[in-house]
Amino acid sequence: MACCQSYIPDYFAITDILSTEERISCKIEVELPGLGFLDSSSQSEDLTVGTKVELPLWLAEPLKSLQNSVVSVDVPKIYKEGYREILEADAEVIVLSKWNPFYYELGMHVRKLSDRDYEIISESLLQTFKSRFQLVMDWSQNATSDPTLSIQLPRLERDLFLSGQQAKIRLVEWLKMGTNELVVSEITTNLKKRKREQYEFD
């Protein structure tokens, strides 16, 4: 199931790759010779201390966590207090995927970058998820609802929504038709056990 893949942010998890593409504004803390091209507005060849550049998260994170950090990271505004307050007020009416299609995934990465806000961002993410869950559940229970709905949800909620919707469709089908044919479970088709007939023909 789609949800399960994103459980493990491993090297090949596509959700993880896409969410860490997001550009984060960083401040250079150490003079970097020869990297002036990263900042298109500057003419010099070197990156000087205090320059602001936008780096993708996958680059910013290791640079920050070096023993003497090369950059200091600015938390994206959607995780800052102003936006957190909007979510606190009413999370359900916001089209969260417009803020960022990987709102939760990115949030889970970003909170690691700032020691001060770790707890607050976690709490905010959790509360947002909780208050929006009813919305996701209600939408998925109405199996015929329009297809644009899922675009309004960030990735994590969309996966939940789609799996819930599928289960609902199957339930409705069962209620309508009663008995229909059983299909072989995925688990048994993937079973690597020796089958008796193979054994006998050998």
Place this chain on the structure above:
Amino acid sequence: MDPCEVEFLSEKELVSIVPNFSFDTIHLISGSVGPFRAGLPVKVPIWLAVNLKQQQKCRIINQDWMDADSLNEAKEEEKLSKLFTKMPSNHYMEEAQLLLNVASDDISDADRIKTAIKDIWDIRMSKLRTSIDAFLKSEGLHAKLDHLTAMEINSVRPLLPHALDQMLRIQTGGRATQSHYSGTSQ
């Protein structure tokens, strides 16, 4: 799990039939069935009852609880109670669906029974929805699901367990769930 699979499980429940043929005991892995004597009621699993009924070899006797008046009473009780009330069978919905589909001519009042069961199902499903929402918002760590039947529990899967997993992930930073979910689905 697919609803069909839940239905499959429910087919193990017993139901009384009156066969119109005579036959010895059938020995099956799950237990022996029979012997069948024409005209004498005997208890068989639902899957066998459905099969025999389709071949016109028996008459299905209604389950004891499948009675319009007592179901309507159960419905009223369900409406008044805040919690889930005990259902006569762990598979009431599936049994009703199966038996009423094949044997609506044997069961008197089939329509009223169907309506009553559908009403009970609807009430319980809406109760389930509100209680799930309350559960998530209350930050509770566990929920007691007394008297929920198999199909009802299945109806919130995989949405609820997945949502709870994601909540854990958000809380713990995605580290704790790793060992559990290497390669499994649902």
